[in-house]
Every structure is written in structure tokens, then in C-alpha cells.
Amino acid sequence: MGDGDGDGDGDGAGAERTGRAMRERVWLNWAMHAGFHLLLAASALRLVSRHGMGPRTVAALAVCGLLALAYTAGVAFWNRLGRRRLAWLGGVAAVWLVLVVLAPSFNWCAVPLLFLCLRSLNARGFAVAAAVLSGVVIAAQLTIAQEVDLSLILAPVGVAAMTAVVFWELQRESASRQLLIDDLISTRGTLADSRHRTGVLEERERLAREIHDTLAQGLTSMGILLQAADRMWETDPEPARAHVRRAAAAAAENLDEARRFVRDLRPPGLVDVSLPEALARLCESADGSAGPRVRFRQEGERYPLDPGVQVALLRVAQGALANVREHSGAGTATVTLSYLDGEVTLDVFDDGAGFAEPAPAPGRGYGLRAMRDRLAEVDGVLVVESAPGEGTAVAAAVPTGRPHRAPDDPAGTRTDDGDGTSGRVGGR
Secondary structure (H helix, E strand, O other): OOOOOOOOOOHHHHHHHHHOOOOOHHHHHHHHHHHHHHHHHHHHHHHHHHHHHHHHHHHHHHHHHHHHHHHHHHHOHHHHHHHHHHHHHHHHHHHHHHHHHHOOOHHHHHHHHHHHHHHHHHHHHHHHHHHHHHHHHHHHHHHOOOOOOOOHHHHHHHHHHHHHHHHHHHHHHHHHHHHHHHHHHHHHHHHHHHHHHHHHHHHHHHHHHHHHHHHHHHHHHHHHHHHHHHHHHHHHHHHHHHHHHHHHHHHHHHHHHHHHHHOOOOHHOOOOOOOHHHHHHHHHOOOOOHHHHHEEEOOOOOOOOOHHHHHHHHHHHHHHHHHHHHHHHHOOOEEEEEOOEEEEEEEEEEEOOOOOOOOOOOOOOHHHHHHHHHHHHHHEEEEEEEOOOOOEEEEEEEEOOOOOOOOOOOOOOOOOOOOOOOOOOOOO
């Protein structure tokens, strides 16, 4: 109360809600405290001016000082009173009743006392206290009045009623506001938890794609190379050693990828090189006797791409080539990067066995979903076309949001395929 904060006194849930609802009414608390002391001072001055310093006046002033001291002590130590607040309130009311008997002019101190009752009592207790205080005020008014009329009864009742209504309305407003604040805080906490869970799931999904497209594919490539080296180690040791060296290089690249997870940097394949260069290196590293022959082509005039688009396309190429090595049985594969008007496309075509329906083996099949998820992050799409005996084509397209003027050559700029030929991907 002294600090504007007062919970219930344990008399019931109503009193507890009352105290909590008035937490933000600090200004009202202090106004009532100041009003109580002003009313005491005004009544004491009136008593002295009208009756002088007789024995009754001195006794009344002593009781007035005791009341002021008790009231101030309760205000100062309100939070420490706890369950003793009711006892303190009863003591203050008893001292005030004695004071009113000695000097009826102190009866209007009932208004701040009514405020204390409203804050400290439940509804039933407040009704009883309001009736008692109003009765005391009416009796005091009748005692000091020279002429008795109905206003001496109606005025105290009206003041008590208006005071109660105003205070109750303030409490209702504060309680409603507190409920709204509690709901907002609860909702904010729920949203924060939801965002946290969503972020964790998205990060797990991202790491799953990263691991699948890099570490898992790299380990698969290393396994294929080491198996090939093992088969020809006795009969043809030189190619076997070459496979081991390539497996060691793949292990070093995967180590770089693992370190990148910790640093959260761009893929090592795109550091200080363009996307076409990174794809050309990827195809060169994938090309060899342990798998299909891989060629790279660039079509169209190169223009800048967002880093996220470059990463997504490089990962799609890695995943698609890993699928070619593992599942297609192809002899050749072609990776084509095309810079078009308003979009960039990546096509990976192989001449392998193909399939009728993309039904992965049990426990596998994450690759295509990971590719689609990566492309969806940059507003791209993935299309897979295949037929038994006709190979497979994986086509990724990402909008770039910028027009691109094609060169004079309608076929676009092409890079060497690695075997001295160049051209577009046919068919698919």
C-alpha cells in the first residue's frame, strides 16, 4: 500500500484479486493517504478553533496523533504486514471510532478508511464495513448538527455509495487490463516457444540436407573408389592407387565441409570461384573409371546470382550426380548450367537404366526431397523425368528476377565438355 502494491490478506480469493487489480493505481493510493492526513489536520484545526484547548480537545488531539501514527506505520510497512493487515485495519478503525466519539468532526476520515476496506476485504466484508462506517458518519453528523434533516442521512449514504462504485469500477478496469496483459504475456511465450521449435526443426532439416548433399555423398564416393581400388589392387595397382588418392582427396573435401558446418560459411566449392567453375570442378572430380564419365556445359552469358541460389544449384548437382553414381549404371552424365532470361536452370542427364516410378530403396530416397526443399528456399522448382532404358533427367529452375539479353549465338555460350566437344543437353 505504501508502494502502491497490495495483495489479498488471505481472507479469500476476492480480496486477493482486489489487491492484484489495484497494483497500477499507485497515484490513487497516495491520494487517499494524503487525503486521510489532510482530513485529520483539518478536523483538528476545526476542533481547536471552536472548542479551544480544553481537556476533551487535548484528549482528542492525542488520539488523533495516535491514529496518524498507526496509519502511517501501516502504510510504510504494508508489505511486511501480510496476514496482519486485517488486524491493523481493525485497530485503525477502532482508534478512529474513539476519536469520533471525542470529536464528531473527524467523521469524514471515513472516506479514506472506506478505501482501505475496499482494498483489504472481500465483497461481504466490505459491505459490512461500509454500513458501519456510514452509520458512524450519520450518527456524528446528527450529533453536531443544529437542525436535523434528511440530508444528514442521505449525504453519507450517497458519498459511501459513490465511493464504492468508483473504486469498484477502477478495480474492474484494472482487473480486465491485468487479464489482458496476462493473456498477451502467455501468448507471447507460446509464440516464442513455437518459433523456437520451428527454428530447431528448420535447422535440423537444413543440417540433414547439408549432411546428405555433402558428407553422405562424399562418403559414398569414397566407398565406391575404395571398392574399385580393392578389386584391381592385385591385377592393376596403378589405377588402384589413383582411386585411393581420389578417395583421400574426397575425404579432405568432406573434412572441409564438416568444418564449414561449425563456421556456417559458404560451401568450400564456391569460395573465390564462380558457380560454373565450381560445377566444372565437381564434374571433373566425379569423372573417372569408378563411375560414369561426367561432362559439364554452360549455356548463355553468365550474370551474377544470389549466394543462396548458387549454393542450392551446387547442392542439387552434387545430389543428382551421387544418385547417378549409385543407382543409374550410366556410362555418361552431363551437367548443363543455363543462364536464361529471368531464370537460371541446371540439368543433369544420364544415359543409365532409368525407372518407371521414383520408388527408392527402403531407408533411402531423401535426395530428391532434399533437392526440392533447397530449391523451394530460393523459389525454385525441380522436375525429374525418366523411363526404363532411356536414362534420367533432373532439371532445376530458379527465377532470378532480372532480364538477360542473350548473346548473338542463339545456342548460347558453351564451355568445353572435357572431350573437345560442346553443345546442349539433348532430349531431356
